[in-house]
Amino acid sequence: MKIISVSAVGLAALLLVSGCGADDPAPARAASVNVTNCGQNVSVAAPPQRALSLEQNATEILLSLGLADRMIGTSYQTDPVLPELRDEYERVPVLAARYPSREAVLDAQPDFVYSTFTSAYAGDAAGARADLRKLGVPAYLSRFACEKPADGQPVVNFDGLFAEITEVADLFGVSDRGARLVAAQRARLDAAVRAADAPADTSVLWYYSGTSTPYVAGSGGLPAAISTLLGVRNAYGDAKQTWPAGNWEQIAERNPDVIVVADLTRGGDGDSARSKIDFLRSNPVTAQLDAVKAGRFITVSGSSMDPSVRSVAAVEQVSAGLAELPR
Template structure:
C-alpha cells in the first residue's frame, strides 16, 4: 500500500533507534519451546518466531497489538504506557484491564489498514493470528520488517499447525497452554519485564489447577460453537477448546476433525447431540448469530435444533470469543465450563 515518503523516513528513524539502542533490563532464560539468545545484559532479544528471525534491540515504547489476545497479554503485563494502538476485537476487554485499555488508542475494531498502523509510528507489532500478519489481514510481516519494525506472531497459531489451506487451519498436533505461556514469556522478555511474565504464567497455571481439582466429568459431551448460524463454525479436536476438554476430561463431539473451526451443518450437529453447548458471546458484527442471545434464539426456534438434548435442558455455557481462542483467556474457558458442568449435575 502506498504511503508518503516523509512518513516512511519517520518510521525508519523510530524503528532504527529501537533496534540499535541495545539498552534494557537483565536477561532471563529462554521460554520453553522457543529458541532465543541475547547478550549478557539480555539485549538484543533474538527469537526464532514462527519460522522468522526476530530481533528487538531495546524494549518497545510504541507497540501495536493487532489482535485482542495479544493486546490483553501486553495489558496484563502492565505495558499500557508502551502501547501505541490495538485492533481486531471480538469482546469487551478482560475484566480488570478496563482503565489500562482506555489509555491505548484503538486503531480499528477489526483489521486496520497498513497506513493506519504506520500512522501510530510503531516500533514493534504483535499479533495472535497468522492471517492478521498476512494477505487479507493488515499486511505481511515482511512489509513491517522492511521498515525496521520487528513483528511477533503467537506460537499458538503456527507451532503444530498447518495454515496453508483454506479456513482457519489444521492442527497437526494438539495445542496446549504451554504455547500461550511461551507467548507470555516471549513478550515479557521482549519488553524487558521477564519477572512479570513468570508471575502471570504462575497465576494462570494456578487457576487451571484449581478449576480441574476434584473434577470428574467423564462421559459428558460438549460442542463448541463460535459463530454463524448459516454455516456454523464448530471447534475441532485440537485448538483452544481442546485445551478445555482435555483439562476437564470431557468429550468434544467433533474431536474427529483436526480442522481448527470447521463449518458443520446442523443435521450433523443434531446427530451428535451433545450434553452441553458452549457458545461464544461475541460483540463484533461480522457474521450471523454473533451474540449468545442470538445463538440461543436460533437454537430454540429452529425446527432442526430445538429438540437437541442441550437445547431442551437449556445447558448452555457462555464464553467470550477470546476464551475460545488460544489466549490467556482460555483459562477462563476452563473455569466457566467446569462451573457449568457442576451446576448442570454432570460431575461424578
C-alpha cells in the first residue's frame, strides 16, 4: 500500500516573509481601534502588550505576526507547534494544558484575549466575552466560531481567514506584518490551486477522528472550502453539520476515491493518522473501500483542518497528494 504524507510546502518561506518585520517597532497610534467582532464591540486604546491566546490556532496567528514579546500566556496546545515558531513559542508561558479558568485569566492581567473557538469563552473556561469586556479586557473570537453564527461568517473560506489575520494585525498596530503574511499565504494558495490535478468527479472523505463513530467533514468548514478550490467532491458535502458523525456502512456506500486523514496527537481513539489507516485496513467493511485497497490516503495535521496559518499548508498537502496518488 502506498501512503501519501506530504509535508508542508514553503512554510519556512512563509515565516521568513511574515517574521521579517517582527523586530519592527509598532507604529505610534493616538486613536483607538474598534471592530465589530461576532456581534460585539472589541476596542483597544493602544496596541495590546499583554495578549493571551486561548488555543493553538490563535497562538500561531499571533506568533506568525511576530507578537511573542507581547504575549503573557497561551493554552490548549493540540499539536506540536510549527517548527518555525517553536523558539518564539517557548518564550511564552503556558497557563493551562487546556483552557485556563476565568480566575487564571484575570490573574494573568491580559489586555487582550484571543481564541478561534467559542468553547474558550464558556463559563468553565475563560468566561463570556461580554463579561471580560465589562472588566476592561477586550476578547476577540474568530468570525467562523461566533456564539451566534449569524453574527459572523458561518461558511469558512480563505478570504475570511485572511480578513481575520488582517484585523488582528490592525488591532495590534502591525498592519504591515499582517499584509506581508496574507500576501505570502495568498501566493502559496494560488500556486497550490494551479497545481491541482485530480480526475473529474474525484470524491474525498475527510476523516477527522474516531473508529467506532467516525467524525468526518461535512459542509461549511475548511475541508469543504479546500474541496471546492481543488475541484474535488466532498463525500459528505450533503451533510448540514460541519463535522457530522458518520457510520462505516454509509461510508462504504459512498465509497470515496480518496481519504484525507487527520493526524492528531492527543492520543484518543483513532486520533493519529497511523491508527486511522490501520483501522481502515483491518475493519472488514472499510477494507473493501476502493481508496483503502488502492492506498489512496493523504495525511494532514489535525489542526490544519480548522482555519489558521496552517490552512494553506493543508491545501498544498492535499493538492500535492492528489497529484501523486496511484491512478
